[in-house]
Amino acid sequence: MKNSRRTFIKLAGIAAAGLAVAPKKVLASGGGHAPVKVNATASHAKHWAMVVDTTKLHTAEAIDELAKVCHHIHNVPSIEGKKEVKWLWHDTYGHSFPEQENPHLAEEVHERVFPLLCNHCENPPCVRVCPTKATFQRPDGIVAMDYHRCIGCRYCMAGCPYGSRSFNWGDPRLNLDLANLNPEFPTRMRGVVEKCNFCVERLAVGKKPACVEASNGAMFFGDLKDPDSEVRKVLREKFTIRRKPSAGTEPSVYYII
């Protein structure tokens, strides 16, 4: 065959078409790609968010009940005092929303007790300061922790404006009811920080977070980026506030007042 410009352009065209197809073929034939996928039953969202209806959920007793459920399924130790470890807890209006107080606030609202948890911020300072990337933000917005990587430097605790993180000063198993553990979830070890994980392990099998499930409709959970989701519907209809807006962290937990 004679080498002419015409044959060269023909061959180049065929090669370009081959290149467009080849990468997928190589991947599909199993050349080094990871043999893993997301669970078929998993719930999906672009950005998970939670809305808490504090007109329904505002007593310490009710919130403690939810905390009990959460702390049981996640094997969170119960410790009194400064070494407390907490994923879900409660506090007063002044402590929960310090920037949004005024001296003449409606008494009923001011006397409420507010459920608090990790805000899973859109702009999480804990992720920025973590030197080992033990804390990271998943594509679905959840601020997750990899306890395998945590070195216990506690920068994230200094970075978090909400006190959502707890440090394990001692072996957490010493303060756990060992006969009554959740055998499907690990504990933590001495020297790591821990916090609420928005129940990633439950979302991965299509369940809602445990507190939302136990709240009798006082908490909503869904995709913030989906205009038709339950949380977006509630946010459209009700007046909500978030904690410490001036910190610029953009929390994903909203409170109906």
Add this chain to the structure above:
Amino acid sequence: MKMYNGFAIVAGLVIFFAMLTAPFALGTMTKQYKEPELKLPVNEKECIESTEYMRTNHMQLLNEWRDWALRDGKRTYTNHAGKEFSISLQNTCMKCHVSKADFCDKCHNDAGVSPYCWDCHVQPEGLK
């Protein structure tokens, strides 16, 4: 040539070499290392991958499983035979290998390794 203190030197050398080779003479040459007897699952014949692969690569596999599940959020593993498994040490591995003491610890103790899995993960026997 006369050797000064010859007896002491030769005796010393003999004792030295005897001690140097003692571990070989007392240990490896007389005793054969025996692989520990593992208690294998009763209801399941095949692990997620072949026995040989698991024996040599279970630690890498567990590391990959950890990163896939925790960091990538991908919790379904497809093995070479095409069978799917849920990625979880506590809820998949230890559902068949129902005893850490009778399975993991056997080889780990012999090999003198102490992986820190169980600092956090809960063994199927429960904690005491």
